[in-house]
Amino acid sequence: MPPRARPVPAPRLEPSGQLTWAAEDVVNATLALVARDALDLATSPALVRVHACANPDCSALFLDSSRPGTRRWCSMDTCGNRAKKETLRSKS
Numbered sequence: 001m002p003p004r005a006r007p008v009p010a011p012r013l014e015p016s017g018q019l020t021w022a023a024e025d026v027v028n029a030t031l032a033l034v035a036r037d038a039l040d041l042a043t044s045p046a047l048v049r050v051h052a053c054a055n056p057d058c059s060a061l062f063l064d065s066s067r068p069g070t071r072r073w074c075s076m077d078t079c080g081n082r083a084k085k086e087t088l089r090s091k092s
């Protein structure tokens with residue numbers, strides 16, 4: 001029996017005008033949404049912009065949305081900043 005697709009969170013417009021998302025099983029609905037997005041990305045032209053972080057201690061993948069497409073780090077707050085500090089340290 002093939003695995004069953006799980007429902008994703010449903011949008012709901014509150015009387016206040018605020019958009020919220022609801023699901024009976026929040027965890028499975030969120031996982032279903034992540035899986036759907038991953039399949040959308042894996043079958044799109046944007047797949048060529050998915051890169052592995054240049055930090056050898058990091059296993060993160062990221063979607064490079066920079067214009068030149070030369071981003072190296074999953075995040076400048078973590079891996080990119082660490083690499084900058086190491087470069088500066090090695091120059092001094």
Ligand SMILES: [Zn+2]
Pocket residue numbers: 053054055058059060073074075078079
């Ligand atoms: Zn990283």
